[in-house]
Amino acid sequence: MTIEEFQNKFGIIGRSKEIRDLVDISMQVAKSEVSVLIYGESGVGKEIFANAIHGYSNRAEKPLVSVNCGAIPEGILESELFGHRKGAFTSAVENRKGYFEIADGGTLFLDEIAEMPLTTQVKLLRVLETQQFMRLGAETVTKVSVRIIAATNKDLQTEVAAKRFREDLYFRLKAVTLNLPPLRSRKADIEILANNFLRNYTEVNKTGVFIIDKDAFHLLKEYHWPGNIRELKNVVETAAALSRSSILDASAFESIITFNFPEEENRNLPIYLKKTAEEVDRELLYRALFEIKKDLVELKDLVYNSRREVFSNGFPSPEQVVPLNELAKEAIKNAIYAAKGNKRAAAKLLQISERTLYRKIKEYGL
Structure with missing residues (x-):
């Protein structure tokens, strides 16, 4: 089986070198019996790789049992993993198999293994x-x-090192380690991933075909994706569901994803406010109006600085006066050209936020 065939069979999407290398390693270790430890941020596809390794292994005909160690309360995790006999505790009204017995002959996938209590880690190691x-x-x-x-x-x-995980268990698990990269480190795969999610959405919901345009893909590639592939899937499906057009442009995604610039890094952290809902809504409205005003001030300053020489030799004639929107439009076009199409770089040249730039591009039809 080739790498491409393996990816198609198990739903691993991506053409980047990072993904192809991980697929190659997965194919090699799948046929062995060694333990595999998969690292990666939430939403990068750890369970997909676990499914692929099991599906390509000699145990493929037997079950793959997935257990989220962080989702099971500490008091019952041991019972869930190893089972119990009737009468072992108050609510044990019958014999029950644990996940190890259910997975016998197959594979047990332990997700969020770091959340497992130390007492259970000892028994798992044994x-x-x-x-x-x-x-x-x-x-x-x-x-x-x-x-x-x-x-x-x-x-x-x-x-x-923090004594929250047993060293002997760690060494037992890390026979083979896979480090799945975050989506922001494999932006070359964003286009193929987004198109795949969009195609699946149209098939499931029986809708017309959607197309993501060039500017929208540029916006998606500039975004940080803290939620990784899972977030990209949700964003694409939401944009399609809310769009009135078959063409998804940058504006279709602007209201869904939020760019957090350094100076605004902590602005939206949740805090407790001693205010009524009406007061909070009013404050949010004021903030939105303030942002709009801020954008207008930025554009006015931009126009003033770029055309200051017009007024340096006395008062201009009426013919020399250029409408404000034309000046802004020209400045934006020049910045995009100077930045070779990179919207983030263009926004920095214009000294405005990237969100403002995209809004103005849409407004002026650039």
């Missing part, structure tokens, strides 16, 4: 070493054959 365990309340040992794939968005070495 199972990994012996492939056997005891259900809660049981007196006999249960043997299983399970391959482990673990994933985390935390640095486990840091967790080990």
Whole structure:
């Protein structure tokens, strides 16, 4: 099976070198029995790679059981993993298999492994070493054959140093490590990912075909994507759902994604306000109006500075007076040309925010 065939079969989208290298490693380790540790921020596709490794392994005919260690309360995680006998605790009204038994012969995917309590880590390590365990309340040992794939968005070495994760378990899990890059580090894949999500959206919702234009793709590639691929999928689907046109331009995405510039980094942090809902709404409205005023002031300053020489030799004649919008339009065109089409660089040259630039581009039909 080629890399392309592997990607198509298991839904791994991307043509960047980073993704192709990860696919190549995944294909190599899939046929072995070694544990795999997958690193990556939330939303980068850790579970997709886990599914691919299992699906290409010799255990593919057996189940892949996924467990989110951070979503199960500490008090019942051990019971969920190893099962229990009837009467082991108050609510244990019948015998119950745990995830290890359910995954017997297959693969157990432990997502958010860093959230696992230290007491459970000890028992997990023993199972990994012996492939056997005891259900809660049981007196006999249960043997299983399970391959482990673990994933985390935390640095486990840091967790080990902070005594929040066992070092021996860490070394047992990291036989092979995959580091999935965040979307902002593989922007070459944004276009193919977005088009794929858009195609799936139209198929599921039985809508017409949507097309994302060049400026919109430029905007998407300039965005930081803290939520990674999952966020991109949601943004594309939301833009399609709200659009009245089959062409998704930059304006279709501007209201969905927010660029946080350094000076505004902490402006939108949630805090408790001793205000009524009406007062908060009024304040938000005032802030929006202030932003609009700020944009106008920026453009006026820009026009004044760019045309200051016109007035340096006395009063201009009526023929020399150029409408304000024409000056702004010309300045924006010159900045985009000077920045070779890079909107962020053009915004910096104009000393305005990128959001203002996109709004003006749409307003002037550039």
